[in-house]
Amino acid sequence: MLGRLNHVAIAVPDLAAATATYRDTLGAPVSAPQALPEHGVTVVFVDVGNTKVELLEPLGEGSPIAAFLAKNPSGGMHHVCYEVDDILAARDRLKAAGARVLGDGEPKLGAHGKPVLFLHPKDFSGTLVELEQS
Ligand SMILES: CC[C@@H](C(=O)O)C(=O)SCCNC(=O)CCNC(=O)[C@H](O)C(C)(C)COP(=O)(O)OP(=O)(O)OC[C@H]1O[C@@H](n2cnc3c(N)ncnc32)[C@H](O)[C@@H]1OP(=O)(O)O
Numbered sequence: 001m002l003g004r005l006n007h008v009a010i011a012v013p014d015l016a017a018a019t020a021t022y023r024d025t026l027g028a029p030v031s032a033p034q035a036l037p038e039h040g041v042t043v044v045f046v047d048v049g050n051t052k053v054e055l056l057e058p059l060g061e062g063s064p065i066a067a068f069l070a071k072n073p074s075g076g077m078h079h080v081c082y083e084v085d086d087i088l089a090a091r092d093r094l095k096a097a098g099a100r101v102l103g104d105g106e107p108k109l110g111a112h113g114k115p116v117l118f119l120h121p122k123d124f125s126g127t128l129v130e131l132e133q134s
Pocket residue numbers: 009036039041043054056064065066067068077078079081102103109110111112116118120121122126127128130
């Protein structure tokens with residue numbers, strides 16, 4: 001069911017500072033910031049060749065990453081995103097296996113304009129999982 005690793009996401013308290021670290025210190029190409037109010041985050045993507053790193057900063061009230069950053073004020077690894085061929089089939093299979101699909105269970109368009117879903121970290125070895133339609 002799982003395809004390639006699309007991205008690893010890191011929640012950060014200061015997106016401009018994290019961008020500068022990846023671009024200037026680590027020498028990686030970093031995209032322009034993208035505000036995604038429907039997801040409560042602003043993101044940039046770092047191109048690391050074989051996959052991407054997504055840097056996430058909270059946006060607006062009730063951001064889904066606010067509690068995570070309160071517990072990890074310096075930031076930290078927030079989720080991994082795997083591609084799937086058929087996100088609805090993947091969702092139904094996971095639900096049948098007892099995994100918790102977050103939100104209302106319906107895919108939303110993610111940062112790449114493709115449908116995404118999130119799976120509860122307690123069902124996946126303490127790691128929040130994002131699925132993205134490939
Ligand atoms: C830009 C769009 C998109 C893309 O295309 O790439 C994105 O990536 S958007 C990214 C942000 N969006 C989301 O994260 C949406 C899904 N997330 C959620 O619904 C919530 O964040 C959550 C996972 C349900 C957590 O909710 P929260 O209120 O922060 O905490 P809880 O108290 O309910 O947490 C329960 C439990 O889980 C632990 N936890 C929370 N977040 C993580 C995490 N990222 N990784 C690992 N574990 C996590 C939390 O610590 C609690 O554990 P205990 O303390 O042991 O109870």
